[in-house]
Structure formats: structure tokens, C-alpha cells
Amino acid sequence: MQSLNLKARVAAALACAAAATACAALAVAQPAGRVVEPTPEKQRMIDLGVEHGTAWDLYQHLKEQAGGGETLSWERIPDWTGVWTREASPFFWDPDQTEGTLPTAKLTPEYERRLLEKLERVEQGIEYDPLSACNPAGMPRWLVEPFLKEFIVTPEQTWLINEMMNEVRRIYTDGRGHPSPEDAYPLWDGDSIGFWDGDRLVIHTSQMREGQYQRIQPDYSEQVEVVEVWYKTADDTMVADVWVYDPPALVEPWYTRQVYKKLSNEDKSLRIRYWHCNENQNNVVIQTEEGTSDFADFTFTDADDRPAEAGNEGAAQ
Amino acid sequence: MTNKILAAALASLLGASAAFAHHSAVMFDDQKEITVTGAVKEFQYTNPHSWLLVDVTNEDGTITTWGFEAEGPSTLTRAGIRRSDFSPGTKVTITGNPMRDGRPAALWVRAVREDGKEFNPGEGFVIR
Numbered sequence: 001m002q003s004l005n006l007k008a009r010v011a012a013a014l015a016c017a018a019a020a021t022a023c024a025a026l027a028v029a030q031p032a033g034r035v036v037e038p039t040p041e042k043q044r045m046i047d048l049g050v051e052h053g054t055a056w057d058l059y060q061h062l063k064e065q066a067g068g069g070e071t072l073s074w075e076r077i078p079d080w081t082g083v084w085t086r087e088a089s090p091f092f093w094d095p096d097q098t099e100g101t102l103p104t105a106k107l108t109p110e111y112e113r114r115l116l117e118k119l120e121r122v123e124q125g126i127e128y129d130p131l132s133a134c135n136p137a138g139m140p141r142w143l144v145e146p147f148l149k150e151f152i153v154t155p156e157q158t159w160l161i162n163e164m165m166n167e168v169r170r171i172y173t174d175g176r177g178h179p180s181p182e183d184a185y186p187l188w189d190g191d192s193i194g195f196w197d198g199d200r201l202v203i204h205t206s207q208m209r210e211g212q213y214q215r216i217q218p219d220y221s222e223q224v225e226v227v228e229v230w231y232k233t234a235d236d237t238m239v240a241d242v243w244v245y246d247p248p249a250l251v252e253p254w255y256t257r258q259v260y261k262k263l264s265n266e267d268k269s270l271r272i273r274y275w276h277c278n279e280n281q282n283n284v285v286i287q288t289e290e291g292t293s294d295f296a297d298f299t300f301t302d303a304d305d306r307p308a309e310a311g312n313e314g315a316a317q
Numbered sequence: 318m319t320n321k322i323l324a325a326a327l328a329s330l331l332g333a334s335a336a337f338a339h340h341s342a343v344m345f346d347d348q349k350e351i352t353v354t355g356a357v358k359e360f361q362y363t364n365p366h367s368w369l370l371v372d373v374t375n376e377d378g379t380i381t382t383w384g385f386e387a388e389g390p391s392t393l394t395r396a397g398i399r400r401s402d403f404s405p406g407t408k409v410t411i412t413g414n415p416m417r418d419g420r421p422a423a424l425w426v427r428a429v430r431e432d433g434k435e436f437n438p439g440e441g442f443v444i445r
Contacts, residue, residue, distance in 0.1 A: 085444065129340055131339050132340040147391060148391050163391060164339075264445050270394060270395065273391070275365070280363040280368065282368050283365055285340040292341070293340050293344060294418075295420075300358070300359075300382045301420065
């Protein structure tokens with residue numbers, strides 16, 4: 001029954017796409033999980049995104065509001081030290097998404113169809129993540145990956161580091177612009193420029209590759225662009241207001257507030273170290289002919305069923 | 318009613334996915350648990366995932382090496398699980414969600430060492 005319902009949604013989406021019309025069926029078929037209505041503050045941020053037609057327009061607006069922005073000096077560097085991690089479930093892009101509900105993005109029919117087809121496959125046990133091939137998450141997915149993060153602030157660059165796959169986003173705050181169109185090409189984490197508005201870092205990122213926000217989240221296209229405003233709200237809390245623009249996939253910008261928490265690390269045992277994705281053969285995950293995930297051969301099964309040795313007594317239950 | 322069913326479907330999807338960042342957990346059966354007792358053969362403390370290999374003696378006297386997968390070193394550190402906690406030969410009783418295809422591997426849920434100390438990799442995602 002669950003499958004049939006998802007299939008019905010997929011079928012409805014396909015019918016809508018074929019007719020090239022807005023589809024009321026999708027609107028009424030929202031699942032019954034508790035959908036969190038935007039707070040007035042969130043709605044204001046959503047509206048701010050909608051008021052600006054492109055990510056660049058929003059970025060320029062924020063720059064005007066900041067009086068053109070400023071460049072930091074070494075004497076005035078905000079304290080973003082520490083080891084951080086995202087607060088919300090890694091599988092929801094929007095922390096306000098709740099179990100039993102669909103992602104909060106307003107998708108185009110084509111990307112709604114793609115999402116529902118993906119959810120249908122997952123429900124059938126068919127799921128494969130390109131990260132299994134040791135690809136980086138890339139932007140904007142970078143924002144919601146779990147594990148450890150560090151934020152290194154200097155006057156001319158800020159490095160936003162995610163432990164997994166050693167992904168470093170360099171945010172240039174020295175006044176430079178993006179590369180010219182002749183020099184631009186799709187990048188895993190895009191090209192990011194920014195300015196400071198007091199202790200707030202405002203970022204515009206473009207030149208990203210297509211990808212997915214997360215495994216059970218929508219896809220984004222190569223036209224995706226992102227505006228972020230990063231700032232601390234407490235010593236242990238970092239906030240990033242994020243607007244994603246992606247005309248092929250989103251009918252309006254997708255605003256979310258991402259929250260990162262500073263981890264207790266009194267003994268300094270938490271350290272970001274080099275992440276080698278291929279160091280252990282037992283972590284090799286392949287995509288099967290059916291399109292799902294499976295481990296390749298394990299190294300530890302080679303010597304199975306050998307005679308027992310003293311001291312290895314035990315049993316499977 | 319329709320909405321309730323779809324909500325349940327989505328909840329089940331989330332359950333199926335709520336495991337690993339590097340790969341889907343579809344190869345494990347999250348509705349089953351297997352528990353084995355044996356001696357640590359090796360603790361592969363690696364990224365993106367760690368593997369605790371445990372030698373288990375079967376009823377017929379042969380040995381099977383079971384592999385239990387967990388997150389990488391930093392998440393295990395957050396869970397208080399150090400590489401030195403499972404040196405070769407350490408006696409352990411360990412529980413996990415087994416592979417669907419019957420291979421001797423599982424998603425590590427919890428382990429209890431012979432001295433009674435319990436190790437739960439999932440605690441590595443607790444923010445504190």
C-alpha cells in the first residue's frame with residue numbers, strides 16, 4: 001500500500017510533466033506528517049529570496065545593505081575557532097522538515113518527478129549514493145554533511161572545512177570577483193566570494209556541478225547558485241542563512257537556516273585529520289545491476305571456516 | 318487515510334537511509350539483529366568506516382570472521398571508542414544488523430567487552 005501511494009504520486013507528477021501544467025494533484029497529495037509552517041522570521045527570509053530574481057541580485061542587495069561590505073583586519077577577526085558539526089539530521093536539507101513529510105523545496109515538475117522516482121526506488125530497497133565512489137559531497141550538499149567542520153577566518157580568505165573527503169571551501173573576501181565566463185567551469189564546491197558585514201560573512205557561490213542535496217532529497221542542476229550569511233548566535237552556535245537559486249529545479253529560492261554546534265573538546269582529542277576514502281578494501285561499495293548498493297568482496301572472509309584455535313571460543317546467536 | 322499511509326512510507330524510507338554518510342545502508346537488514354561472541358581479530362580504525370573483525374567459533378568447531386561496520390575514527394572518538402579498546406584477542410559480545418545476503422558482516426549496534434564495558438558507535442553523533 002505504501003508503494004502504491006508513492007507510485008500514485010509519481011504517476012501524478014509524470015502526468016503533470018506531460019501536460020506541462022501546474023498540477024493540483026501534487027499539491028493535495030502532501031503526506032500527513034506534521035508539516036512545520038514557517039515562522040514569521042522564516043517567512044521574511046523566504047520573501048527576501050523571492051524578492052530577488054537571482055542569487056547575484058540578492059547578494060548585491062545584501063552588499064548594499066552592508067554599505068558595500070568590509071574587509072577584515074587581523075586585529076578584528078571573529079572567533080570561529082573550535083570543532084563543529086551540524087545540529088540537524090544529515091538526511092534533511094531543511095532542519096524544519098519532519099518525518100513523514102516531503103522536502104520543503106518548491107520544485108519544478110521535472111525535479112518533483114525525479115524526487116518521487118528516487119523515493120520510490122529507495123522504498124524498493126534500491127539506493128546508491130555517488131559518495132560511495134569516493135566523490136566529494138560538493139556544494140551545496142556540503143552544508144548538510146555530518147562529521148566534523150572547522151572554520152578558519154583570515155582577512156582575505158575564510159576556509160570552511162568539512163572533514164569528510166577533506167573538502168575545503170575557500171571564500172575569497174579580498175574584493176575579487178568570480179572568474180570570467182570564459183574561465184568558468186563546474187566545480188565540486190563552486191567558486192565563492194564574500195564580504196563581511198560586521199561579524200557576519202556573506203557569501204555568493206556559483207560554478208557548481210549538478211548533484212543532490214542528500215540521498216532522500218531533491219537534485220540540483222548545474223545552474224545552482226547559493227547565497228549564505230554566516231554568523232554566531234552564541235559561543236557554541238553558528239548559523240548559516242542559506243538561499244539556493246536553481247531555475248531548472250526550483251520554482252522559487254529554497255531558504256533554510258542551517259545550524260552548527262561547537263563540540264565540547266576539552267581534552268583536544270577531536271582533530272580533523274586527512275580522510276582517505278580508499279584506505280580500506282572493506283569499504284568498497286559498488287552499484288549493482290539493479291542500481292542499488294552492495295559491498296564488494298570483503299578481505300576478512302578469505303579464511304573463513306578454518307579450524308578453531310585455542311582462545312577463540314564463541315558462538316553466533 | 319491516504320496521507321497517513323504516505324507518511325508511513327516516507328518514515329520507512331528515512332529509516333532505511335538513516336545510517337551512513339558514505340553509503341546507503343540497504344545492504345543491512347535493520348529489522349534483524351545478530352549477536353556473536355568471539356575474539357577480536359583486528360580493529361580497522363579507518364575512514365570512511367571502521368571495521369571490528371571478530372573471530373567466532375562455530376558449532377562444528379570452525380571459525381568464521383565476522384565484520385562489524387561503524388563510522389570512522391572521529392565519530393568513534395566522539396562515542397568514546399578508541400582503537401586500543403579492542404586490541405587483538407579481546408573477548409567481546411557484539412550485536413549488529415546483519416547483511417541481507419548472508420555474508421558474515423553487520424552494522425555494529427552495540428558491543429560488550431568481557432570486562433562488561435559497552436560500546437555504542439551511535440553515540441558518536443550525540444552533540445555535547
